[in-house]
Amino acid sequence: MTPWQATLAEARDDQTLLLVGGLIFLGVIVRAAAPEEGARLRVALWFLGLHLLLLPAAGTLRAYELSSYSDVRLPLLMFEILAVIEVTACFVFAVALPRAGLRSPRILRDVLVAAASVVMVFVLGSRAGLNLSGLIATSTVITAVVGLSLQDTLGNVMAGLFLQMDQSVQVGDWLKVGDLSGLVKETRWRYTSVETRNWETLIIPNGTLVKNQFMVLGRRQGRPRQWRRWVYFNVDFRYSPSDVIGAVSETLLAAPIVNVAADPPPNCILIDLHESYGRYAARYWLTDLAVDDPTDSAVRVRIYFALKRAGIPLSIPAHAVFMTEETQERKAIKSEEEERRRLQALSHVNVFDHLSEGDKLRLAAGLRYAPFARGEVMTRQGAVAHWLYMILTGGVSVRVAGERGVEREVSRLEAPGFFGEMSLMTGEPRAATVIALTDVECYRLDAATFQEIIREHPELAEKVAEVLAQRRADLLAAIEELGVEAQARAAVSKHDLLQQIKVFFGIGSGPGRS
Ligand code: CMP
Secondary structure, three states: OOHHHHHHHHHHHOOHHHHHHHHHHHHHHHHHHOHHHHHHHHHHHHHHHHHHHHHHHHHHHHHOOOOOHHHHHHHHHHHHHHHHHHHHHHHHHHHHHHHOOOOOOHHHHHHHHHHHHHHHHHHHHHHOOOOHHHHHHHOHHHHHHHHHHHHHHHHHHHHHHHHHHOOOOOOOOEEEEOOEEEEEEEEOOOEEEEEEOOOOEEEEEHHHHHHOOOEEEOOOOOOOOOEEEEEEEEEEOOOOHHHHHHHHHHHHHHOOOOOEOOOOOOEEEEEEEOOOEEEEEEEEEEOOHHHHHHHHHHHHHHHHHHHHHOOOOOOOOOOOOOOOOOOHHHHHHHHHHHHHHHHHHHHOOHHHOOOOHHHHHHHHHHOEEEEEOOOOEEEOOOOOOOEEEEEEEOEEEEEEEOOOOOEEEEEEEEOOOEEOHHHHHHOOOOOOEEEEOOOEEEEEEEHHHHHHHHHHOOOHHHHHHHHHHHHHHHHHHHOOOOOHHHHHHHOOOHHHHHHHHHHHHOOOOOOOOO
């Protein structure tokens, strides 16, 4: 037999052709379905290459019937079997099981592949006449050395398996170990890798996780994954804690904030009393643990605007010294400027066109500055509130819920627009929900201030009703597509409006508003 014929015979005996065909077939499927398996396929390719490399050598030795033939045949078969195990594992764990909806931990696959490889090496070795098990069993020194050097590694492997089996750590969990926290990416032979929010990767030996305590963030039995966060702020003692807590709680509950859970709802508490200020915390549950700081920031913005609206300043250090000299002249200039701004805002509200200059000045004095953060609900449809808003800067969206409760934007208002006149004048519930599209600055007028003026000049009511009726008609035109019921609600005659105004402000007939 020539070396060439012997090589072909060897290939036939080892089913090399079948092996190459089968592996290429499975390899193509794996590559298409799970491209991330590329590195493992390359390993299999290496084994296959080594097998093919040794084939002519084995053939030549076989042709000349040399005794070293059996020495080459053992690695020849080993490489072949390792290639088969590697590609089969890729196919089973990366293609077949995921398709069947089964996800297996990576470490389980690693352990199974390793165990299968060791078993096959032993089987082939003993078939070839090598007593590998005997070798290990009899050589106590080797056993001890191998055992000792593998102690930690084996410990980590077992720990990794336990962690997966009891599901104490799973891929996708957020872990806090010591001062560091991050997302569990994978559990491997030796370690679990955790990616922090700062783009660092924390490598934690599995044994360490099993032996020490660690925290799984946001995990609670039977509840969705969400993590409580605390956002602190300070307000000095001139302002009552109830007012602070009320203002902040209201704003946090009024409109949803991205990544803040609705259940449990956010809340605000007074957590400490310091020398000159109270320390407060807004607490909320974060739904996407990756965006902790940006969500804290969004909550802080809401708090800032809510406190501004309520006229509650954040505390300043008690030892701050103000050096600006507040002269009479300076004060006068400041208040003149403010008055001019207020009168200008009122001049854009045609409802007040018929008021005298003196009455407008009185209204101006009663205005309150009210800023809102983007996304805040400024009025809610159906709510009972008697304020009129004059927009100084920014824009708002007016939204009306139709017959089936579906809310739609019917209009957008920009500075110097106004809204809320209906409820202010008639006491009716809000006809629309108004949401801030940007940060918005407003002046707010309440019914009590207007009441004084209209009670003194009841004849004004008719003119106001006229303007209101016209505005109603305009608004109605904007919401033509709404249901019949909604249209009917909006279409009220000037006469009806006049009656409502009289009743609400207690002028003429009907009970008055206190
Ligand atoms: P009020 O009902 O007090 O509160 C909501 C306000 O939204 C309402 O007064 C109007 O000022 C305003 N509004 C209601 N419908 C529209 C609309 N179609 N276009 C513009 N503004 C509206």
